[in-house]
Amino acid sequence: MTAFFIGRQQIFDSKLETFAYELLFRGTHFDLSAPEEATHATNQVISDTILQIGLNEIVGPHKAFINFTDQNLLEKTPLNLPNDRIVIEVLETVTVNDAIINSIRELSQAGFTIALDDFVLSDAWLPVLEYVDIIKIDVLANDLDYTRRQIELLKPYKLRLLAEKVQTREEYELLKSWGCELFQGFFFSEPHLVSGIRMDVDHASALQLLAAANKADACYEDIGRIIGRDVSLSYKLLHYINSAFFALPMEIESIPQAISFLGLKELQRWVNILMLSSLSVKPRIVLQFALIRARMCELLAHEMGEDGDRYFLVGMLSSADAILGVSMDRAVQQLPLTQEVAEAILHKSGKTGQVLEYAMSYQPWEVSAHAFQNIDPQRVAGIYLDSILWAGAVLGNIGLNG
Known part of the structure; x- marks a missing residue:
């Protein structure tokens, strides 16, 4: 397990209501000045946002602006994401060429909102503008006169203008009067860190x-x-x-x-x-216990004439607190489980919970004391042994044995 952080900064509309959030990589293991590592950083933000924290939890019902590099765009990474929730923010470092234009066109046609970051109008970007929805203008990069001229040049393209790095109310009022519709900057909200365990x-x-x-x-x-x-x-x-x-x-x-x-x-x-994540091997012992417990719950269910899928899931998730480093209440709360499954994991209630509790407390050297649901104790011992062997085979198949 690895701790991670994501920067989150609000983007406001002209009524100062939340329009979206920009999600930013916050870490030290990628050098964002290196193109390939910047691509990996974007992939990490995506996987941590969607797989670890959850998009709804980090941005609520709003859209999420995510920075994309040349490589992200050429690999069509955004196509793996929900087009109604993600704004593709094309970084200013992207080199415009036919391949990039084609990728942006395809993503626009797929229903994504396209934003250009730190934009300065130039001939190179003209072919892209017909597919773009939002232009982000860096207010700090140049003086206000220059910014106003840029806004005037962009007005014929009927794009939504987002003023970023706005520092004062005076700047906000001025930029709003010039035609900016969206706003971001320290005057409204500093980036906040959202943490999680990967x-x-x-x-x-x-x-x-x-x-x-x-x-x-x-x-x-x-x-x-x-x-x-x-x-x-x-x-x-x-x-x-x-x-x-x-x-x-x-x-x-x-x-x-x-x-x-x-x-x-x-x-x-x-x-x-x-697969966008940086994948690594978890501690073997944690997975081993979870597999043994899940398999034992499943096999006990079969002995009782029950379908084993629900029991297997309960056994697997009974280790979620150890895997995530959070309370079991917190782990279960984030999952769309039936009440029966959740109660079985949290409180060992119901028949499924009883099986889980039995599997968790089973001690093979106390066979005579472990009769369960009229299952012969020797059969239970065999189930336990089968579960160990099965878990070992699984771990061996994925390279975690030994």
């Missing part, structure tokens, strides 16, 4: 998931199998459904149900966002 995903698991989700004959069962054996993938999938941009018709009680709800297209979108 739950790492095993790189091998993520690659397997990417391959399975993007096959021509993609199979829900194969995808579900990969997700179901990884705690953080399961958590991220549920968090994505709950906090991004879906109107849930029901609450979720199993991974197969979550996959079925998303559908293949949205599932592929989620996997592609996931």
